[in-house]
Amino acid sequence: MLDKTGIAKRIAQELRDGWYVNLGIGIPTLVANYVPDGMQVEFQSENGILGMGPFPFEGDEDPDLINAGKQTVTLKAGAAIFDSSMSFAMIRGQHIQLTVLGAMEVSHNGDIANWKIPGKMVKGMGGAMDLVASANNIIVAMMHTDKAGNSKLLPHCQLPLTGVSCVKKVVTNLAVLDIENGSFILRERAPGVSVEEIVKATAGQLIVPDVVPEMKL
Amino acid sequence: MNKVFANADEAIFDIPDNATLMVGGFGLCGIPENCITAMVKKGIKGLTCISNNAGVDNFGLGLLLQNRQIIKMISSYVGENEEFERQMLSGELEVDLIPQGSLAERCRAGGAGIPAFYTPAGYGTEIAYGKEVKIFNGKPHILESALQADFALVKAWKGDTLGNLVFKATARNFNEVMAMAGKITIVEVEELVQPGELDPNFIHVPGIFVQRIFQGVNYEKRIEQRTVRPNPTPN
Numbered sequence: 001m002l003d004k005t006g007i008a009k010r011i012a013q014e015l016r017d018g019w020y021v022n023l024g025i026g027i028p029t030l031v032a033n034y035v036p037d038g039m040q041v042e043f044q045s046e047n048g049i050l051g052m053g054p055f056p057f058e059g060d061e062d063p064d065l066i067n068a069g070k071q072t073v074t075l076k077a078g079a080a081i082f083d084s085s086m087s088f089a090m091i092r093g094q095h096i097q098l099t100v101l102g103a104m105e106v107s108h109n110g111d112i113a114n115w116k117i118p119g120k121m122v123k124g125m126g127g128a129m130d131l132v133a134s135a136n137n138i139i140v141a142m143m144h145t146d147k148a149g150n151s152k153l154l155p156h157c158q159l160p161l162t163g164v165s166c167v168k169k170v171v172t173n174l175a176v177l178d179i180e181n182g183s184f185i186l187r188e189r190a191p192g193v194s195v196e197e198i199v200k201a202t203a204g205q206l207i208v209p210d211v212v213p214e215m216k217l
Numbered sequence: 218m219n220k221v222f223a224n225a226d227e228a229i230f231d232i233p234d235n236a237t238l239m240v241g242g243f244g245l246c247g248i249p250e251n252c253i254t255a256m257v258k259k260g261i262k263g264l265t266c267i268s269n270n271a272g273v274d275n276f277g278l279g280l281l282l283q284n285r286q287i288i289k290m291i292s293s294y295v296g297e298n299e300e301f302e303r304q305m306l307s308g309e310l311e312v313d314l315i316p317q318g319s320l321a322e323r324c325r326a327g328g329a330g331i332p333a334f335y336t337p338a339g340y341g342t343e344i345a346y347g348k349e350v351k352i353f354n355g356k357p358h359i360l361e362s363a364l365q366a367d368f369a370l371v372k373a374w375k376g377d378t379l380g381n382l383v384f385k386a387t388a389r390n391f392n393e394v395m396a397m398a399g400k401i402t403i404v405e406v407e408e409l410v411q412p413g414e415l416d417p418n419f420i421h422v423p424g425i426f427v428q429r430i431f432q433g434v435n436y437e438k439r440i441e442q443r444t445v446r447p448n449p450t451p452n
Contacts, residue, residue, distance in 0.1 A: 046317065047243045048387050058445045063246065063438035064374075065386040070244040070297075070441040081386055083393035083421070084243070084269070085325040088318030092336065111341075115314075122305060122314070123296035129344070130318030133337035164341035 002173045002190045002215075007141050009034045009217050010188075011100055011171050014139060015041050022046065022091065022131060024101030025069040027141040031100055042076075044096055046087050046127040051079030068127065091127070092134045099135040101128060103142050103167075105157040108204035110167040110179045112140060113159035125162060132163030144172035144201045151203035153177070153184055174198050176215065183207045188215045220424075221378050221409070222431040225255035228403045232256065232368055235263035239324065239366040239395040240278060244270050244297075244441050247388030248277050249370040251405045251433040257284060265289040267366055269320060269391050271301045276439050282310070291364070293317035297441065315344060319361050321394055326363035328397025328426065333362045369399025372433070373422070376406040377413075380427025381420045389421065396422045405433035 002010065008030035015021065015035060022044045023029050032054075035041050043052040045067040052067060053074035061072040075081075090096060105113040112132055115125040132138055145151055153170065170177045175198045176188040183205040186198060189212050199206060222228040229252055232238070242248030256264075257280050264287045271290055272279035281287050282300055289311040295301050304310035315323075316338040326334055335358035339345050349360040371392045374385035382404060384392060396402050409432040 045387075047246070047390050055444045055446045057448045059448070061440060061443055061445060062386065063440045064388040066244065066246050066441070067387075068243075070246070071444040072440060072442070073444075075386075081389060083384075083389050084317070084321035084391050085394050088321050092318060092338065119306070122302065122312075124292060124294035124314045125316055125344075126294035127317040129316035129342065130336075130338040133340060161342045 001193055005030060006190070006217060007171050007173060010176065010215055011139055011141055012036065014098065014169070015039060016097070017041070019097040020044055020050065020090075020095065021098045021100070022096050024128070026102045028100040028102060029069060044087070044090060045073070046084075046091065046131075048082050048084060048087050049073070049075065049079060050082070050090075051076045053079070088127070088130050091130050094134055094136060096135060098137045098139065099131045100139045100141055101131065103140045103152070105152050105154055105159055106140050106142070106167050106170055107154050107157045108179065108184050109182045110165045111157050112162045112167050113157040114162050116160045118160065128162050132166045135166070138167050139169045139171060140167050141171055144174040144198070151201055153202045153204045155204045174201060185209070186212050188213055190215055191217070220380050220428060220430050222429050224431055225251035225405060225433070226258070228252070228405075228429045228431050229255050229259065232261055234261055236261070236367045237265040238267065239364075239369040239399055240266055240268040241369070241371045241390065241392035241395045242268065242270070242277070243387065243390035245273065245277050245439050247372050247384070247390050247392055248272070249372040249405050250436055252370040252403060253277065253280060256286065257281060260284070260286065262286050263288050265291070267291040267324070267364055269293050269317060271295045271298050273297050273441065274300050276437075289313070291315065291320070293320050321391060323361055323364040324391065324394035324398045327365040328394065331363055333360055335359065336361055364398060366395070366399050367401065369395045369402040371396045371402060371404045373404055373406045375408045375410060375415060376404055376427070376430050377410050377415050377424070378430065379412050380404065380424030380430050381415055382406070382422040382427065383415060383419060384421050393422055396426045401428045402426055403429045405431055407433060407436065
């Protein structure tokens with residue numbers, strides 16, 4: 001079974017040289033720590049950065065320089081700053097090659113819910129609805145089940161949707177799954193996790209190929 | 218033409234109760250601290266605020282929320298503010314949550330004479346209820362309308378007395394489009410300079426969008442999430 005770092009490491013294997021990538025808050029942010037050596041990937045932050053760098057050294061924090069998670073960050077050489085409408089022009093205009101975000105629920109036709117629990121938690125969608133409506137390549141990073149053990153990979157999302165038929169790949173603490181033609185397809189198992197455990201933890205339609213290799217991290 | 222005001226109290230002198238305001242910033246980054254303080258002091262009530270976020274409990278727009286001066290928020294993300302969440306869930310505060318890109322573009326459109334536009338963001342979700350849907354290139358889009366405000370409150374890094382503005386780093390965020398969409402745009406700057414001191418090639422907002430400008434004071438610039446890495450150990 002993977003921890004959050006493991007999920008981020010596995011997603012980092014999906015990066016390709018020259019890509020512009022938007023990482024959501026939480027596990028997705030960790031992906032930036034595992035860019036393969038020699039690969040150039042530029043991170044976009046929707047509050048207005050292209051070429052976001054690592055966290056600043058202690059004492060170098062600049063309150064005027066934050067990422068979309070409101071964390072203090074730095075700029076890489078060659079970074080660009082822009083306003084919010086320009087930022088979403090990049091996103092809606094499909095100039096971003098990969099979007100990674102967290103979710104509360106994903107359905108087997110690629111619907112995603114991650115912004116609201118009616119009557120309980122309403123933080124808002126932020127940029128997530130713009131991102132999922134526009135991106136061609138969306139990976140969801142999340143735990144396979146909630147804290148009570150209920151599957152987060154469902155036939156239909158129960159929570160208010162963020163976007164419809166948009167998620168193409170899900171990386172969880174248990175597995176890598178693609179979403180194609182209304183089904184989850186089990187592509188890889190996390191180290192030490194059996195196919196049976198994944199089947200049990202997946203409520204939506206799941207196709208299990210004859211061979212399901214273990215992830216290589 | 219005189220756009221220069223002495224301070225925030227004078228610049229906001231005619232904002233009435235029940236006004237619709239745009240307030241720049243992303244989280245606590247690039248917010249008009251002086252204008253918010255002046256509005257708290259003046260006690261203007263019944264405000265509708267269009268702002269990406271709602272501040273935190275005791276800073277930014279959170280100060281106006283604590284005082285019950287805001288009756289409606291139009292935002293994209295309002296986490297990190299318990300008082301906000303309490304007022305929203307209890308129904309005291311009306312909240313219109315809209316996708317961040319749609320918020321930015323609706324402000325831009327409001328300032329640019331575009332009454333409405335189609336966007337894919339939010340199609341198939343509850344924010345599309347009641348909105349026209351149209352297919353372009355085989356993909357459904359929803360019609361979103363432009364936003365305008367009686368007053369836009371903007372924070373810039375430098376500005377000249379004609380209202381030309383330059384922002385610093387990510388404090389730019391929504392300030393640029395909101396400056397465009399305010400019927401009266403009030404700007405506070407860290408450094409107010411004379412015409413000619415800013416390079417015309419690097420102006421972010423041309424002065425035509427700005428009606429009032431003043432030299433701000435005592436910026437706190439609170440950091441919401443201080444994240445650092447350890448300093449390299451000297452050897």
